[in-house]
Structure formats: C-alpha cells, structure tokens
Amino acid sequence: MAAKKDDKNAGIDVTELLELITKFQNIELHDFQLEAKNLELCISGGVASMPGLKLPSAISTKPTSLIQQTFNIPIEKYSSSITEVKLGATKSEGGTRGRSLTIGGEKAPAFYTFESPLIHKPVVTLDVFDMEVPLSKAVKMHWKEVMGDPAAWAKLAVEKYGADMVTIHLISIDPLLKDAPAKSTLKTIEDVMQAVDVPIVIGGCGDPEKDTALFEEVSQAFPGERFLLSSFTRDMNIENIAKSAKKNNHAVLAFTPMDLNMARELNRKLYDYLGREDIIMDLSTAALGYGLDYAFTNMERARLSGLLGDSELAHPMSSGTTNAWAAREAWLKMDDRWEPRELRGPLWEVTTALTLLLSGVDMFMMIHPAAVKTLKDVINNLSSGKKADPSKYLDWISAKI
Helix, strand or coil: CECCCCCCCCCCCHHHHHHHHHHHCCCECCCCCCCCCCCCCCCCHHHHHCCCCCCCCCCCCCCCCCCCCCCCCCCCCCCCCCCCEEECCEHHHCCCECCCEEECCCCCCCCCCCCCCCCCCCEEEEEEECCCCCCCHHHHHHHCCCCCCHHHHHHHHHHCCCCCEEEEECHHHCCCCCCCCHHHHHHHHHHHHHHCCCCEEEECCCCHHHHHHHHHHHHHHCCCCCCEEEEECCCCCHHHHHHHHHHCCCEEEEECCCCHHHHHHHHHHHHCCCCHHHEEEECCCCCCCCCHHHHHHHHHHHHHHHHCCCHHHCCCEEECHHHHHHCHHHCCCCCHHHCCHHHHHHHHHHHHHHHHHCCCCCEEEECCHHHHHHHHHHHHHHCCCCCCCHHHHCCCCCCCC
C-alpha cells in the first residue's frame, strides 16, 4: 500500500516511516527522491519495542556443512566437423616416410572431451633453415653445432628434441638473400629426407614468384611424398602450382592475414584444383604482446564457424609460433626483472603456443626445444583422459566453517 502526502514536497521522517511499516507491513514509495549531504541510519534499542515491529533474531547455530549441488555440464551438438588432412606418405602409400600423421577431424572445440573425444592430437614441426640465419642466443645455443647443415639440423630436431615433423625453410632462394634457383634446393630436400623419416613441410621464402617456381619444382621432383607446401597466398599464380600439388599428392598451407573473409576467398580458389583433404589454413600468428588476443579470437572464430557448418573454414589450422621470437621482449637484454633471457624467450614462445592451442590449432611450427617439450607435455596431459585429482588444487584452503 502506498503512503501519500497532499504536499508533494513534504518530507517524511524515520519514525513515521517505521509506523507505516508496522501498520501495513509493506509500503511502496513512488517518485521517491533523497537529498542528503550526509546520511546515517541508526536503529536504536527503543525501535524494537514499538508495537508490531519485529526484528530478526540472531542466528543461534553455525552451519556445519555446505549445500550439496550437482553441476551438469551443458553438452552442445555441432552440425559439422573439421576436415582431416594426412601429411607424409609411407612406402605402402607411395612415399618414403617412416610414418604419416593426420590432423583435424575435430567434432567439438579444442579439448572439449566431455562433448567429443579427441580425434588426433596436435603436432609440432621444428624449423630448419637451408642457410645460416641470425637467431637469438637463447635459440642458437641449441642449434649452433648444426647450423649450415640442414640434414644434421633435422636429425637433431627429431632424435633429440622429439619433433613430429620438420619444416625446411628454403630461404636461400630469396631474391634479397642468395637468390638461388628453385632447382638448387632439391639436393637439400633429399639430404633431409635421408636424415629423418618424419613428414616434411617445404617452406618458401615469402616471395610469390620464387615460391611459385619452388613449389612446382618440388611437387614434380618428389611425387607421392605428401609434403606440406608452405605457403600458398592470394597473390600467387594458384592454378599451376595447385594442379601440380594435386597431381603429385601433396598438401598445401593456405596463408592469409587475420581476416576470415580472405581465408574463405583463398580456400574457394583452391577448391577448383584441390580436395578439401589437401588444405590446411594458416590465419597468421601474432605473438604474445603483439596481438595474440586478436590471433586467438580469429582462430577461435574460424574453428567455431567450421563446426557450425561453414565448410570454407572447416580446415585444420597451423600456427607459425616461431613468430614469438620477433617480439623484442623475447630476446632483448632488459633490466633484472626480465632476466634471464634464456628462460624468458622460450616462455614467450610457449605462452603463445598454449594460448593458440586452446583456440583449436592443430599444427605448431616452433624452434626452441624447451618450448616444444612444454607444449607437448601439456598436449599429452590434456589428451590422456585421466581425471584430475582435486586435492592437489585445494591445498591452499585454510578457512574453517
């Protein structure tokens, strides 16, 4: 029931308000306005003795347990799944690799194993260069004995540091470096293939014309090996190299900047010559501190769109995680709070990798052995199917009820 005054500007004191509460038990205030510089509400002992006014009594007992509640995980169903792509071909499959790998196939977001079991674990490919390149000291210390020898570099990456694959970056063909002809790289690739039996990624130099010549040369020289040609871009002559890749059973990495519309456009062009099972997407990796949040969002959007029926984005994703070393914070000498660099650098790389792992990345191109080991340990832990022991995470609770 509402309390009304004839004079709309008239005030109402606390005593009158309490009398109204006592009489009606419930009041409504309309068009209420409070103006006060200092407001203090004080209920004295005398208020409790007013007729009809009851104040809550103090709780006489303390709770001895928490209310038991069951949490039911919401299960979503997705209309599509991510395409599977096989990399590397064994002798029985027409190649020379000791084993092949398959990525993709997801039917739920990354590690949502309560919705769908993990189909294929994400893989790591370690970088190898066909010529000496400037590297951070924290990276170079692990590779200095094999730099300049791609075959030895690849062997060390697989046998000592557990690489699932190797990426041979053929940067010697770069017009701004040695400007070597594409055909000159074939011997390097052969040497790497002799040194390791894992699937191989063929990396170009980033120049559209030189990479076009490289991929066509490599496709024809190594038919059936199921290389991953990295990478095809929108400004390349797609038709010839895509046809050659398909004819000789190679997969391709479709690289676009952080724009899903561009990714769709490039994939549509590739569909004219390649099957969906031949395409992996690289949506660009921005490292920690240099746009990682945007990279994560872009990749997560692509994965969710693919699961929800966008077939042009339903492809496995690759991350050039080595880009983390382009961030000066990963290698620059800084004050004592940031040291030591030998630890800070790999932490920068693995933080980038772990973040993008949760967005749905299937393949990581990396370079630091410690970052690789940490990422693989986390992947193995998340995919083991073991239940967590909550007691390990509740030790910090000390409050008593």
